[in-house]
Structure formats: C-alpha cells, structure tokens
Amino acid sequence: MNNQAQPIGSELLAKKYLVTGGAGFIGTNIVIKLLSDGHKVRVLDNFSAGKKDDRIQKGVEYIEGDIRNMEDVKRAMVGIDGVFHLAAIPRVPYSIEHPIETNDNNVNGTLTLLVGARDAGVKRFVFSSSSSVYGGNDNEKLREDMCGNPISPYALHKYTGEMYCRLFSELYGFETVSLRYFNVYGPYIDPEGAYALVVGKFLKQRAKGEPMTICGDGEYYRDYTHVADVARANLLAMTSDKVGKGEVINAGYGQCKSVNELARLIGGETMNIPERPGDPRRSEADTTKAKELLGWEPTIKFEDGIAELKRDWGLE
Numbered sequence: 001m002n003n004q005a006q007p008i009g010s011e012l013l014a015k016k017y018l019v020t021g022g023a024g025f026i027g028t029n030i031v032i033k034l035l036s037d038g039h040k041v042r043v044l045d046n047f048s049a050g051k052k053d054d055r056i057q058k059g060v061e062y063i064e065g066d067i068r069n070m071e072d073v074k075r076a077m078v079g080i081d082g083v084f085h086l087a088a089i090p091r092v093p094y095s096i097e098h099p100i101e102t103n104d105n106n107v108n109g110t111l112t113l114l115v116g117a118r119d120a121g122v123k124r125f126v127f128s129s130s131s132s133v134y135g136g137n138d139n140e141k142l143r144e145d146m147c148g149n150p151i152s153p154y155a156l157h158k159y160t161g162e163m164y165c166r167l168f169s170e171l172y173g174f175e176t177v178s179l180r181y182f183n184v185y186g187p188y189i190d191p192e193g194a195y196a197l198v199v200g201k202f203l204k205q206r207a208k209g210e211p212m213t214i215c216g217d218g219e220y221y222r223d224y225t226h227v228a229d230v231a232r233a234n235l236l237a238m239t240s241d242k243v244g245k246g247e248v249i250n251a252g253y254g255q256c257k258s259v260n261e262l263a264r265l266i267g268g269e270t271m272n273i274p275e276r277p278g279d280p281r282r283s284e285a286d287t288t289k290a291k292e293l294l295g296w297e298p299t300i301k302f303e304d305g306i307a308e309l310k311r312d313w314g315l316e
Contacts, residue, residue, distance in 0.1 A: 016040040017238070018080045018122075020067055020113065021087030023047060026128065026181070026227055028055040028188045030084055033231040035059060044076040045087065055188060067109035073116035082238050083117050085110065086128040088157070095154035106157035107164075114168050114176075124175040124244055125165065126237045131182045131223070131252065133159040136280035143286040144180070144248050166246030175244035177237040179230075182252035182285050186227030186305060187312065198259060199224070199306075203313050206268045216275025218260035221282040223252040226300035236294040243293050252285025253298045265306045266315070 017034055021027040022043030034041050035057060042061040056062065065072030067087050077083075088106045089095070095102040110127070117125050134142045135149030150156040165176035183199070191200035202212045233251040237243060263270050290296045310316050 014038050014040070015081040016042065016079055017082050017084060018042050018044060018076055019084045019086065020044045020076075021085075021128075022060070023052070023055050023062070024049065024086060025188050025190050026184055026230060027084075027086045028057070029186065029227045029231045030086070030234050031057050031060060033228075033235060037235065042076060042080065044072065048089075049190065068104065068112055070112055070116060073112055074120070077116050077120035077122060080117075080120065080122050082124045082126070083113065083122055084126050084128070084234055084238070085113055088128070090130075090154065092132065092152045092154045095152055095157070099153045102153055103157060106154070107160050110157075110161040111164055114164055114174070118168060118172055118174045122174075124177070124238055125168075126234055127161055127165050127176065127178040128234075129162050129178045129180045129248065130155065130158045131180050131250070131283055131285065133162070133180065134283070137282075139282075141254075141284045141286040142250065142252075144250060144289055162246075162248050166248075169244070169246035176246050177243045178246070178248045179233055179237055179251040180248060180285075181230060182223035182225050182250070182283060184225050184227050184230050185309065186300075187309075188227075189309070198222075198262065199309070202263060202266050203309060203315070206266055206315055207313055211269040211271040212263050212266065213273050214259055214263060214270050215273055215279070218258060218263065218270075218272070219281070220259050220279060221256040221284065222259070223254070223256045223284045224262070224302050224305070225251065225253045225285075225298060226302075226305040229253075229296075229298040229300055233290065233294060233296050236296050240294050247289075247293065249290050249293060250285040250287055251290060251296075252287060253302070254285050254287040255302075256282060256284040257302055262306070265303060266310065 023045040132155035162178040168174045185199040191204035
C-alpha cells in the first residue's frame, strides 16, 4: 500500500495544512508526516501543556492562539487547504470535574474552527474524535453504525463535534470527516497525557524503577493503535475522494490486548490497585469502513510498537 498522501483529482500533491493542537502527541506525529510528504504546515496551539522543544518542528509556522477566538482562527486559516483538528482538553476525569470549561474548549472551539474554515474557503476538515463516544460495549467489535452512548462529558463533546461536522457538510456543502481514535501510542507520547495513558504511565514507572500499577485484575482489553498509523489515516481522510460528507470512521488496530499483556511486554514488577468503576472490559475497533473508504489498515504490530518505545525510553 502506498502510504503517501494522494492528490485529489488533478490537483498538485503539495498543500498547506493547518494542524490544531499540532504541538501535542498525535498532532506532532501528523505534522512530521505532512512535512515528510512535502506539504507546508501551520500549527495553531495554545501550548497549555508547555512548549516541548522536541515537538517543535523546523519549517513549521506555529501560531500561539485559542481555537475559541475567531480572530486567532481567521489568522490561522489564511491560505489553508485543509484542517486537521486535534486541539482539545482530552482528559475524561477532568471533563467530569470541569464540564463547563471543557465543553467551552471542546465544543465551542470546534464550532468556531468549522465556521472559520468554511468562511475561509478551506476544502476539507478532518476532526479527531474518540472511541469513547461508544460508551461501554464488552461483547463485540465497535462499528460506526452503533448508536453513540457517551458516558462522560468528554465523550459527549466528541460526539457533538462529529454531529457538527456532519451538519456542516449537509447544510453548507463543506467537506468533513471524523476519525474515532482508540488507544493511541508511539513516539512523543506524554506519560501525563490522556492518550494511551496506561502505556505512558507504565513506561514512566518502569523508567523510575517503580512497579507498574494495574487496575483490578488487569484483564481489561484495549485496541492499541500506533500513532504513525493514525497519522497516515488522517492524511488519507484528507485526500480520499470517497469521503467528505461528514463520515465517521474508526481509526483502530482491530485487535485488542489486555493491560496484563502490555505490562509483560514492557517488563518489570507490577502492583495491582483497585479497579476504576465504569471502565468497559473491552474496546475493539471494527476497521471495515476505514479499509473501504480510505484504503487504510494498520501496519505496526503492537509488540513492535512497544519494543520501539522501550528503546526510546532506554528500557532495553
């Protein structure tokens, strides 16, 4: 499979893209992929997690601003062909404790960006959503045609963002696509961040010589997807001529692994702690739609991805 971004019709390959939250974990990987494919990149980020030197990429225009501020958004949209929207306050517990603040950022910010992108004549908007919109479902793979069942404000924010994207396609003819991420891991992962929290936490604990803390019996199964595969899915969502009408597509590996398996791969001592109420036992993506509409399927095996991270963290 050709992993390079493809031109739409007869248009030239090289484009100028805006990545909101482009100084974050997944955003940085998308920025790197865009640069490697020859695109120009602008990032809009408020650097709420701090400016990490290793995430600032040479040749990228960084704008420090707020996605809720239309003036910042208008400035960021000038000359942009497509938007990858990742900026959010992603922590589920934080959204439960601070529902107004997180709704303002995650919902109003997304709406402001959609209006700004539409008005600026941007061709397509790719929205980073989350498998959390499914809620709990322990018995089968999660398919996009299942009803959303958010069980946290954060999940509801992402579900609302998907609905806004669909409405903008239907009402204004503005091309949108939403990708539902599962448990993303890989280079530039933040051990304090929300994405693949258990992977980052285990790496940090192992590096400090502490036991890895496993909730309950550790038989919680998650769909771990390498960030390089997720970045590639984003580029395909931006360029595929089969999407752009508000589609929602899973971006997951399609197989799940237990927390115990993850701990064994990282290696080291473990310690069991009380389980967290409300955590689903299983979360696994059905990737049929991604294959059909994007020609995408993951390529990096979980074992290989964790081995790469261990090398990066000096744990081998």
